[in-house]
Amino acid sequence: MWRRLIPGVALVAVVVCQFFDCHDDPAFEPEEGPLGELQFTWLGALQYIHVKNGTPHYFRVPRVVLISRQFVLSTAVDAALIPEGYALGNIVFGDYERDEMECKTSLEELAQGRECEPAVLLMPIADVLLHPEYKHFNVRNSIALLKLITPIKSQYMVPACLPFKNFAITKAGKQTTESLLHIDFSSDVPRDFIEEEKDIQKVKLLPRELCYLYDALPTLGNVTKLPKDRVACTTGCGYQSGSPVFIHEHTGHWSIVAISQGGSPCQDPLRVRRPPPPPIHTLIHPYVPWITAAITGKAVGAFAKDDPFGYVMPRTSIYDLIAHTWVGHWWMGGLRCYDRGEAADDIFRFYHEIFQIKPTTVTYLAYYLEIDAAHDTMIICVKVGMPYRLGQPKVWQLDSPEIKVRIPVRGFQHVYKIQVEAWAYNATESLSSSIDDSSTEEK
Structure with a gap:
């Protein structure tokens, strides 16, 4: 796995943004x-x-x-x-x-x-x-x-x-x-x-x-x-x-x-x-x-199978067809970003990086990343964590071994942090498991 980072920087006054870890951050393991x-x-x-x-x-x-x-x-x-x-x-x-x-x-x-x-x-x-x-x-x-x-x-x-x-x-x-x-x-x-x-x-x-x-x-x-x-x-x-x-x-x-x-x-x-x-x-x-x-007035069976909650909530609901939207401090790029439980058994986080900038003057910067995965590994979700929703990220070519991510930000000064995560699944394992399932059904 490798990635290319092509930053565009225009130095122009100073911004201090406190960065909060999100509840959905898989890397956050609190100590006692x-x-x-x-x-x-x-x-x-x-x-x-x-x-x-x-x-x-x-x-x-x-x-x-x-x-x-x-x-x-x-x-x-x-x-x-x-x-x-x-x-x-x-x-x-x-x-x-x-x-x-x-x-x-x-x-x-x-x-x-x-x-x-x-x-x-x-x-x-x-x-x-x-x-x-x-x-x-x-x-x-x-x-x-x-x-x-x-x-x-x-x-x-x-x-x-x-x-x-x-x-x-x-x-x-x-x-x-x-x-x-x-x-x-x-x-x-x-x-x-x-x-x-x-x-x-x-x-x-x-x-x-x-x-x-x-x-x-x-x-x-x-x-x-x-x-x-x-x-x-x-x-x-x-x-x-x-x-x-x-x-x-x-x-x-x-x-x-x-x-x-x-x-x-x-x-x-x-x-x-x-x-x-x-x-x-x-x-x-x-x-x-x-x-x-009690909350929705509907029985659990009235909801979709892939809804692990049983009722609509931000962590599991699909706001639009492409499912590119914000949940808390995290921007979710991809439908599979909302999976959890058994629906998420086949996905894993293979890329996680924190970008931190500490300029000396007012800075305008936009991130552009290309993330390449290993052979037969399909990237199906990109999460971007930001202190505030200072931009609307974009992601291209999901469900492929190589994706492109663009993270626009505004003018800032002092310290600014951004987290980027990429989630994928093994295409070979998924194909073999589907073949096994079909063979079982034929028997």
Whole structure:
């Protein structure tokens, strides 16, 4: 594989553009601990507001996850059991990433150095959709959907992905031993969302028998036991209710595996008398049919087979026939850029490069790349990551071993970064697999 870079540069004043990694960046593998950059903007919090003085609750702040532009996912308990004297307040996104229109900023102003800083978004709740198993069968560890009063407008607020399969179970039918990622705010009770940080840590699933062991203990009231195929226990402690557990797919998508039901805080290691009960999480995959039907009003079977979500979202929908459009900070060139799951098993990223320019004066530059792949390797997707949508890239000759990409940018100064990724598939393997399939059908 090789590429030719033919830059055209016209030196002319100075632009500083902060570069944010996109949620879909396959190269982004976060380390455990506090996150240093803006990430996971789909993580929010549910506020309870005092009915008399309007102050938020000081001890209970459940987490929510943005799964579409107008719906967030939460636990059923958090949506239904409101603290006495309080009412449902707002959904808070502490890292609300505004786009150019919401900033009321033109691309020329951004290119001249003006920055569109992240903001705090307070969004009222229009409706609460509790899962029927919670309302009618007293299944306590269930989920709920909170409908926002208006859709999220910013194009940079890309929702998280619903799972297209049960990531907790391997193909052999056993529980996975892979590490999952738990994402939450650093503070147990977030208050100042402007300064609030996020933490990420790796967790592993514990044997399911351990969950059922604690579930066998006497319970108060008429509460149904844990649904055996919808809960999981993990390592760790002190998880907040609604905080998500994710998996990072090879295509870069962040898929929700489970949400925490909360629990007791971590014990003092010097005063441990007995092992605490493991944290309980609700697996999301069994609820995807209900989520899609509740949001869209249509059953999952009404959607196309290649739609792993079951309903239209930016990560999987086809906006136009050629599928060359923006998703967050990434420009997607090619229909296969939207594939994930089994539909993306045959594609791989073979080219990834970050271009960085640090001029001494105002610079106008346009990138032109020619990317050549190995023999019998067909390039079917090109992704371009930019800090803002400062240009409309173009790509030619997709589904061939050689493609051409043109990335126009505007005048800038100081530092500017662009990421370019190329995805391909092996034409020989695809041909042999199709022949095998046809032979099998003939038999």
